[in-house]
Amino acid sequence: MILSMKPERQQPSQTPAKYAQCNVPKQTRTPTKYGVYPSLRSRVVIVTGGASGIGERMVEAFAEQGSRVVFLDIQSEPAERLARKIKKRHLEEPYFVQCDLTDTAALRASIEQIISKFTTVDVLVNNAGNDARHTVDEVTSEYWDQAIAANLKHQFFAAQAVIPAMKRARRGSIVNMSSISWIIPSTRLPVYVTAKAGIVGMTRTLAHELGADNIRVNCVLPGAILTERQKQLWFTKEYEAEVLRNQALKRMIVPEEVARLVLFLAADDSSAITSQSCVIDAGWV
Numbered sequence: 634m635i636l637s638m639k640p641e642r643q644q645p646s647q648t649p650a651k652y653a654q655c656n657v658p659k660q661t662r663t664p665t666k667y668g669v670y671p672s673l674r675s676r677v678v679i680v681t682g683g684a685s686g687i688g689e690r691m692v693e694a695f696a697e698q699g700s701r702v703v704f705l706d707i708q709s710e711p712a713e714r715l716a717r718k719i720k721k722r723h724l725e726e727p728y729f730v731q732c733d734l735t736d737t738a739a740l741r742a743s744i745e746q747i748i749s750k751f752t753t754v755d756v757l758v759n760n761a762g763n764d765a766r767h768t769v770d771e772v773t774s775e776y777w778d779q780a781i782a783a784n785l786k787h788q789f790f791a792a793q794a795v796i797p798a799m800k801r802a803r804r805g806s807i808v809n810m811s812s813i814s815w816i817i818p819s820t821r822l823p824v825y826v827t828a829k830a831g832i833v834g835m836t837r838t839l840a841h842e843l844g845a846d847n848i849r850v851n852c853v854l855p856g857a858i859l860t861e862r863q864k865q866l867w868f869t870k871e872y873e874a875e876v877l878r879n880q881a882l883k884r885m886i887v888p889e890e891v892a893r894l895v896l897f898l899a900a901d902d903s904s905a906i907t908s909q910s911c912v913i914d915a916g917w918v
């Protein structure tokens with residue numbers, strides 16, 4: 634159930650009894666004009682690639698829900714800035730772990746460290762990715778391995794590392810970031826597109842591997858999302874015109890909108906949704 638968020642006017646009688654007893658610090662009841670998910674309060678949420686872009690907004694959105702957020706990223710400076718910003722808002726400060734996710738041993742050690750600190754993991758958002766442009770001719774064997782490691786491999790190994798804790802808790806939600814790039818006629822990033830298609834298959838098989846333990850696995854397929862990196866590197870007037878021509882909605886999508894879908898998939902509100910590919914592309918595909 635989604636409670637409408639107007640905390641200052643909310644009537645106690647509107648709060649379901651099972652949530653009314655949640656022991657949540659007052660400051661985590663936070664201003665958002667969108668849905669509040671009581672089931673996300675105090676849950677331990679890991680977001681990979683949370684220092685910038687869509688992941689940055691996810692980290693903040695989970696903090697607004699009162700979740701205990703841990704984020705991994707290779708970049709420490711924007712990560713620390715984000716943690717400070719969230720703390721300043723009197724939300725629970727997220728816990729940052731610097732990690733190159735393409736280093737599987739480091740990824741495993743980071744998740745072990747998180748589990749020993751927080752004892753469990755309720756939600757894993759496999760968000761990090763790298764959409765560096767490349768032509769077919771430029772792809773060497775080493776480039777292939779590196780791009781698959783940056784876009785696909787870490788999602789599997791992060792899931793593998795949190796599964797024992799989720800099985801012990803007999804619940805969990807894993808959300809993998811894919812993309813519509815393998816459905817639309819994309820060019821100039823063939824290994825990225827291959828990885829993003831692979832994520833859909835991985836999501837479906839993991840959902841069936843883990844469903845008996847009440848662990849849900851879904852993936853999100855964004856269209857063109859207006860992040861800082863997209864603005865700096867790829868966003869031109871021509872690209873914008875192409876996006877708007879293809880979308881049903883004639884405006885760009887912002888990270889906040891993707892974060893809201895991820896919150897829903899992470900929360901118990903989506904308790905019967907697993908093995909799905911959720912497209913958020915303003916009607917492109």
Ligand SMILES: NC(=O)c1ccc[n+]([C@@H]2O[C@H](COP(=O)([O-])OP(=O)(O)OC[C@H]3O[C@@H](n4cnc5c(N)ncnc54)[C@H](O)[C@@H]3O)[C@@H](O)[C@H]2O)c1
Nearest residue numbers: 682685686687706707733734760761762810812855857858
């Ligand atoms: N922005 C879009 O239009 C769009 C569209 C479709 C899918 N996606 C997917 O959404 C996810 C987030 O995309 P974004 O646009 O926010 O990306 P972004 O590049 O803005 O942010 C990615 C974050 O991941 C981190 N990261 C990258 N490689 C890492 C590594 N090896 N180890 C640790 N951290 C690493 C970066 O430092 C960065 O903070 C990605 O999986 C991307 O493929 C984005």
